[in-house]
Amino acid sequence: MSRTEAIQQYEAALKLGQKYYHDAIRRSRYPYPLVLDEILDEHTVAGRAELGIINIPSDLIIGTKSAGRTAALAGNFMPLLNESSEFAGKWITLCEAHLSDEGIRDPIECFEYLGRFYIQEGNKRASVLMSFGAPTVPGRVTRIIPEYSDDRDIQLYYEFMQFYSVSGMYGVSFRHQGDYLRLLALLGTGEDHVWTDRERKSFSAGFSHFCDAFEKLCPENAKITPAEALLVWLEVFPFSDIKELSLTDLVQKLQTIWPDVLTRETKPALEVISEPENRSQGVLSRLFSFTHPDHVKVAFIYAYPPESSAWTRAHDHGREYLEKTLGDKVTVSVYHAYNRDYYTEMVKAVSDGAQVIFATTPPMIDACRRIASAFKNVKVLNCALSRPYTGVRMYYSRIYECKFITGAIAGAMAENDLVGYISNFPIIGDPANINAFALGVRMTNPRAKIALRWSCLPGNPLRELMDEGAAVISNRDATNSTNIHWALEWGTYKLAPDGSMTPLAVPCWDWGKFYERVILSILNGSWAALSGDRSVNYWWGLSSGVVSIQFSDLLPPGVASMGKMLVNGISSGFVHPFKTRITDQNGILRNDGSEDFSSAALMDMDWLCDNIEGSIPSYDELLPFAKETVRLFGLSRNLIIPEKETEQL
Secondary structure, eight states, rough: HHHHHHHHHHHHHHHHHHHHHHHHHHOOOOOOEEEHHHHGGGGGGEEEEEEEEEEEGGEEEEEEETTTTTTGGGGOOOSSSSSTTTHHHHHHHHHHHHSSSSSOOOOOEEEEEEEEEEEEHHHHHHHHHHTOOSEEEEEEEEEEOOOOOSHHHHHHHHHHHHHHHHHHHOOOOSSSSHHHHHHHHHHHHHTOOOOOHHHHHHHHHHHHHHHHHHHHOOOOOOOOOOOHHHHHHHHSOOTHHHHHHHHHHHHHHHHHHHHHHHHTTTEEEEEEEOOOHHHHHHHHHHHTOOOOOOOOEEEEEEEOTTOOOOOHHHHHHHHHHHHHHHGGEEEEEEEOTTTTTHHHHHHHHHHHHOSSSEEEGGGGGGHHHHHHHHTTTSEEEEEESOOSSSSSEEEEEEHHHHHHHHHHHHHHHHSSEEEEEEEEEOTHHHHHHHHHHHHHHHHTTTTOOOEEEEESSOOOHHHHHHHTTEEEEEEEBBBBBOOOOOOOTBBBBEETTTTEEEEEEEEEEEEEHHHHHHHHHHTTGGGGGGOSEEEEEEEOOOGGSSSSEOOOOOTTTHHHHHHHHOOOOOOHTSOOOSSEEEETTTEEEEEEEESSSOOHHTOOOOOBTTTTTSSSOOOSSSOOHHHHHHHHTTTTTSOOOOOOOOOOO
16 A cells, blocks of 8 residues: 555655746756755865754755756756656655655765755655655755855854854754844853753744744745744744744734834835924824824833933933923823833833833833834834834934034134043944034034043043043033033033133933924824834934023133024024035045935944044943943944843743
């Protein structure tokens, strides 16, 4: 009976092989298994490593070591020769053994090169097993290691080998450097922990289940891999959820973050809202909005106490402004996540009826994504800049406009042509602030140099600049535009030889005006106009009132007048700080002055103007308190090795 079944199996496999062959010919593709000897250049081989017997994922077997009789097999390793051939007879005999109690016992012999497998011995054994849909084929594997080079694929393969050395897993495929390390970090195992058999089985079972859900959603021609989708999942949900959910429920849950999964292949439509909507737009939006609320429950999530954090204090002033201006149209609550358990506090807020969540610090982004995925009716906003997440809206301000003006004031007041600038974190948008200040200095004092220092590095940047003899120093921004407390840690000021300080001007954050406008957009129905699979970033400037400048009474009248004219010029759109000839520190011309930079170019700016002395620090140089924010929003965040998280396997 098994012989008959084996013949029938061959006939079915033959049809699959012929179909693959004809489809390949029609599409001008190579129809047979690839041949490693024809691909490999021995001069580029660094060495070989024996991996022993492993279960090889069937879909990674793509060829043979040498040409031999490859014409007997199609590229999918299904047979091409008719039933009367010698090849067919041997195939059928092997199939008969597979169907019997004896089974196919001997592993195949093959080579692995760049994550793909080429059979040296056992083509027919592999073909029989694959015809039955076997997910893996046991094989004795020799890895061919290429020489390390600048080639991106080679570098990515070396990262895979590091991943394999601890996980022992094939079938996990990435296209971007750093993703293997990120997966280990998100799983909580880290790059040094060798997986146990239990951990390997746990991951394999969960990942297989996840791949089934992935296949249900992934477009046919998409290049994104299941492992890349898993990274997005692990940023939002725990690995344990995968194994606990049915396939239907897993597909539904994966669908909630699917727009973010797709951003691994193509960037989402980034909607940068540079100005608040005008009143006519609000009225028009109402005409097309069937329903809109007359009252909104709002939750603010704080990572630090307002009494000890100037950043939180700025947002708390904004909360007070919102309550004062909108009165009984809003109910506002504050949730304190001082233990960094942002998600728990957000869940509490939702349970209390919150319809809008303002997460006031950048590191809250992962918790925001989980909330936005789980509670579709809750509007979630995170105070950070330029992250491509479709479920969470980001908000920040164009503080660089204010920095340009304070730079112009600093240049005018710097008698010895040395201006100090203290920056906080090397994150998205910060180089634009630094460069805008430098361009302002250059406008009023072309001779001046800017000494750049960082508060996120060891040392005392303020004392260092004072010791170097900086005539003017730019430091932190103020939390709001009222009750300014002039001191060395705030704003831009002039230093006298005796150490006395003269305040000049300070940029101010007025978040309340932003919060008011956002809540009004919900009340009038215009919020929905920005819905859809887009990444929305609010990035408002001087014209919105979200940022402003306070000028000191001690500022010389002429300089004060210049500053006010620049405020009016930028607010009206007449003055553009970056629409000028700009050369960077390496002598590269960044702008010939004919056009302004786009919002994306300003956000992604990672260079410094040629009148700046100093550099952008690397992640390894930072003090511990700065690393969480820089890891999430740093200029080179994709190259930063992730920190190990809670173990999930």
